[in-house]
Amino acid sequence: MGAGGRLITRSRAAVSALFFLNGLMIGAWAPKIPVFSSALQLSEAGLGLMLFVFGIGSLLLMPIAGMQIARFGSSRVVQVAAFCFLPTIVGLTLVHSVWAGAIAIFLFGGIGGAMDVAMNANAVEVERSMRRSIMSSCHACWSLGCLIGSATGGILIAFMGPLGHALTVASAGLALFFIIRPMIFSDAPHPSQQRERARFPLSPLPWLIGIVALFSMIPEGSILDWGALYLRDELNAPTALSGFAFAAFSLAMSAMRFAGDLVRDRLGAVRTLRICAVISFVGLIIAGQAPNVTVALIGFGIAGIGISNMVPIAFSAGGNIPGLAPGIGLSVVTTLGYSGILFAPSLIGFIAEYTSLATIYTGASLLSLVVLALSGLARHADRVGDTEQRANA
Incomplete structure (x- = not known):
């Protein structure tokens, strides 16, 4: 692949930050799982069922996101998905019943999955515009977000409580999102991809x-x-x-x-x-x-x-x-x-x-x-x- 243009551009920085934000939320969920399980008094099998609901949400909303990307372009879809996804970590903290927990984890998995599809699609568009490969480094930024989210999660929960942790992570994520939002690469819809x-x-x-x-x-x-x-x-x-x-x-x-x-x-x-x-x-x-x-x-x-x-x-x-x-x-x-x-x-x-x-x-x-x-x-x-x-x- 050609190496045309600069190595770092505003659009590359923005899509990398989107991967980081998605990973940050997923990483923050890891140390919250025992708290979530204890709050709903779930057995290991019960928690497994909840994680199944997480997967159902993701696989249901992923193809829907794909259709919306074909219709509106990845830029618009990833912005809506990211804005809706970041606060869902708070919803997982506020639940006190199994049914509320199922709805919260469905939304967390579903909207997170939609953001995943959209940010990968946007990364492809940035690759095309730059004429160089960036996907591996984008996934590295996702892993880095997971690292920071999981490494700080247990400490924040221990010192600030589950709700304080969730509010801190969601607020930091939204602040970063609004900073990078103007730099997200704007692409045209691709309706032919849907078929x-x-x-x-x-x-x-x-x-x-x-x-x-x-x-x-x-x-x-x-x-x-x-x-x-x-x-x-x-x-x-x-x-x-x-x-x-x-x-x-x-x-x-x-x-x-x-x-x-x-x-x-x-x-x-x-x-x-x-x-x-x-x-x-x-x-x-x-x-x-x-x-x-x-x-x-x-x-x-x-x-x-x-x-x-x-x-x-x-x-x-x-x-x-x-x-x-x-x-x-x-x-x-x-x-x-x-x-x-x-x-x-x-x-x-x-x-x-x-x-x-x-x-x-x-x-x-x-x-x-x-x-x-x-x-x-x-x-x-x-x-x-x-x-x-x-x-x-």
């Missing part, structure tokens, strides 16, 4: 690549939604430290995603994916078999290093399948991938009811071995000529 997204291929290749994305994102979702409870309930971590499970994971993921494009161009997508799958396997084993909080955090950090570039490679491969329109292949891969981070954590709740979260994380490591077995499919993520260029380097 293309409705088609699904019969070829097994995009579905197999989708499994790579799915098995890469299931561990990420399990750490986000269950990491705090694992540290608190099974490793006896205090509330102030409970959010650091996803924080350690996000820190490692953020660093590696900022370097992800360079690593992949140097080693190739297949070799990078294989190395990442092995690292993820080792990290999840360490986290699941950890005797104390420190070892668990190290394991989650190692897992973050491995998983960081697995999903971007899968998405890139899905959009570059020979003989298949990029939008069609990518729609399959992203749908399967996001279902892993949205729905798998709810199933984990039911499984954990009869086993333990330590067993869950140990078992999740096996998914990385499946990714390793399918890693040859990552060759579709390499641009034409990359292999020859590395061979001549």
Whole structure:
């Protein structure tokens, strides 16, 4: 891809900040989960059902957001979605009944998912305008937001209470949103995309690549939604430290995603994916078999290093399948991938009811071995000529 124009522009800074804001809210949710569960007196199975509602909200509103993007453009949709999403963290704090909790978490997951689709679409438009790749760094900003949200969440809850934490995060997020709003890249609608997204291929290749994305994102979702409870309930971590499970994971993921494009161009997508799958396997084993909080955090950090570039490679491969329109292949891969981070954590709740979260994380490591077995499919993520260029380097 050409490197025309400046490396940093106002529109790139704005879309990166949108990714950061979305990640900040998701990260802030991680240490709030035990508080949410206690306030509604939920069992692990009950919490799993609530997380299922979160996933339902996301997958219902994501395609609606896609249709609105085709009609109005990503800029308008992402602004509305972000403005509505940021206060939902407060709604999760104010609920005192199961039904109110279900509505609050549906809105949190749904509007957050709509913002996710819109900000990714806006990032694509910024890439086109700049003629350079920025998607990896945008996802790194999302991970950075998750890191800050999860790392500060437990501390803020301990010193300010759940409501004080929610109001602080929402207020800071809205303030940043209004600062960047004038800089968000304004794009034209693309009504032709709507028809293309409705088609699904019969070829097994995009579905197999989708499994790579799915098995890469299931561990990420399990750490986000269950990491705090694992540290608190099974490793006896205090509330102030409970959010650091996803924080350690996000820190490692953020660093590696900022370097992800360079690593992949140097080693190739297949070799990078294989190395990442092995690292993820080792990290999840360490986290699941950890005797104390420190070892668990190290394991989650190692897992973050491995998983960081697995999903971007899968998405890139899905959009570059020979003989298949990029939008069609990518729609399959992203749908399967996001279902892993949205729905798998709810199933984990039911499984954990009869086993333990330590067993869950140990078992999740096996998914990385499946990714390793399918890693040859990552060759579709390499641009034409990359292999020859590395061979001549």
